[in-house]
Amino acid sequence: MAIDLQKINVKFFLAEDAVLSPEDAFRIFSQWIPETTDEVLIDVADYQHVPQGPKTVLVGHEANYTLDNGDGRYGLLYGQKAAAHGSNAERLRSAFTAALKACQRLEQTEDATAKPRFVGAEAVVVINDRLCATNTDATLDEIREDLDAVLDELYDGATTRLDREGDEKQRFAVRVQADGTFDTEVLLSNLGA
Numbered sequence: 769m770a771i772d773l774q775k776i777n778v779k780f781f782l783a784e785d786a787v788l789s790p791e792d793a794f795r796i797f798s799q800w801i802p803e804t805t806d807e808v809l810i811d812v813a814d815y816q817h818v819p820q821g822p823k824t825v826l827v828g829h830e831a832n833y834t835l836d837n838g839d840g841r842y843g844l845l846y847g848q849k850a851a852a853h854g855s856n857a858e859r860l861r862s863a864f865t866a867a868l869k870a871c872q873r874l875e876q877t878e879d880a881t882a883k884p885r886f887v888g889a890e891a892v893v894v895i896n897d898r899l900c901a902t903n904t905d906a907t908l909d910e911i912r913e914d915l916d917a918v919l920d921e922l923y924d925g926a927t928t929r930l931d932r933e934g935d936e937k938q939r940f941a942v943r944v945q946a947d948g949t950f951d952t953e954v955l956l957s958n959l960g961a
Contacts, residue, residue, distance in 0.1 A: 770856075770910070771856070771900060771901055771907065771910050771911060772856075772900060773852070773856045773859050773860065773895060773900070773901070773911065773914075774848070774851060774852055774859075774895075774897060774900060775847070775848055775849065775895060775896035775897045775900075776848045776852065776859060776860060776863040776893065776894075776895060776896075777845060777846060777847045777848065777863070777892075777893070777894035777895075777896050778845070778846045778863045778864055778866075778867040778891055778892070778893055778894075779836065779843045779844065779845040779846070779867070779891060779892040779894070780843055780844055780867055780868070780871050780886045780887065780888065780890075780891050780952075781841050781842070781843035781886065781887050781890055781891075782841075782842045782843055782844075782884055782885065782886060782887070783885045783886065783887050785885075786882065786883060786884050786885035786886075787842075787881075787882040787884070788835060788842065788874065788880060788882070788884040789881060789882075790814065790816045790823040790824045790835060791881075792879070792880045792881055792882075793823065793824035793835040793874075794812055794814055794824045795879060796874065796877050796879055796880065797809075797812045797824060797826035797833065798812050799879065800826060800873075801826075807828055807829065807830050807831070808828060808829035808830065809826060809827070809828045809829075810827045810828060810829065811826075811827045812824065812825065812826050812827070813825045813827060820837055820838055820839070820840060821836065821837070821838045822834045822835070822836050822838070822845075823835045823836065823837060823842075828849070829849070829850065830848070830849060830850040831846060831847055831848050831849055831850070831866060832845075832846075832847040832849065833845070833846060833847075833870050834847065839892070843886070844867065844870055844871050844874065844886065845867075846863060846866050846867035846870060847896065848862075848863055848866070855914070856911060856914040857914040857917050857918055860893070860914060860915060860918045861918050861921070861959060863893075864891075864918060864922055864955075864959065865956065865959050865961045867891075868888075868952050868955050868956050868959070868961070869956065869961065871886040871952045872952040872953065872956060874886075875952060885951075886951075886952055888946075888949075888950030888951050888952060888954065888955045889923075889945065889946045889947075889948060889949060889950050890943070890944065890945050890946070891943075891944045892933070892941055892942070892943050892944070893915070893941070893942050893944060894939050894940065894941045895907075895939060895940040895941075896939055897939075898939060898940075901939075901940040902936060902940065903932070903934050903935060903936050903937075903938050903939060903940040903941065904936060904940075905932060907940050908930065908932050908940075908942060912930070915930070915942070916928075919944060919946070921958060921959060922946075922955055922958055922959055923946040923948070923950065923955075923958065924958050926946045926947050926948045926950075927946070927947045928944055928945065928946045928947075929944070929945045929946075930942050930943070930944060931943045931945075
């Protein structure tokens with residue numbers, strides 16, 4: 769039976785010289801709640817006490833947006849929660865688009881102590897459903913065609929490498945690395961967003 773991809777998470781990393789503090793993220797995410805009209809955003813939670821993990825979470829009905837350093841590097845983690853529709857490729861494209869729009873929105877904010885900037889050539893895709901998508905090479909093989917199609921569009925044909933991370937006890941995660949330099953504006957344009 770084919771994998772029905774749901775609960776897709778996508779993380780883009782902040783550039784090493786671009787800082788977004790958890791305090792800035794909290795303030796900015798709080799501003800997004802009344803300003804956002806295309807989705808329901810509910811609350812902001814502070815997890816600065818967690819050594820490596822979520823730092824600031826913007827809780828939404830359809831998705832969560834998290835300033836995260838779970839793998840030792842800060843970035844924006846988009847976490848789809850509502851049921852996704854369409855083909856698996858369409859769902860992946862939608863998750864990448866939502867993550868990149870949030871990254872771009874953070875980059876364009878006037879209310880940060882330092883100007884955040886995201887590295888577009890590297891991302892992590894996580895399927896937050898161990899029952900649906902076990903963290904095995906077989907899962908990667910099953911979704912590779914759809915993921916490759918979206919990545920080919922996202923990176924405009926540039927060479928990409930996929931590396932599955934973790935073991936079977938963890939959620940399915942694959943690190944994506946593309947040859948070249950890509951910013952959020954270019955990536956969103958490549959996706960037609």
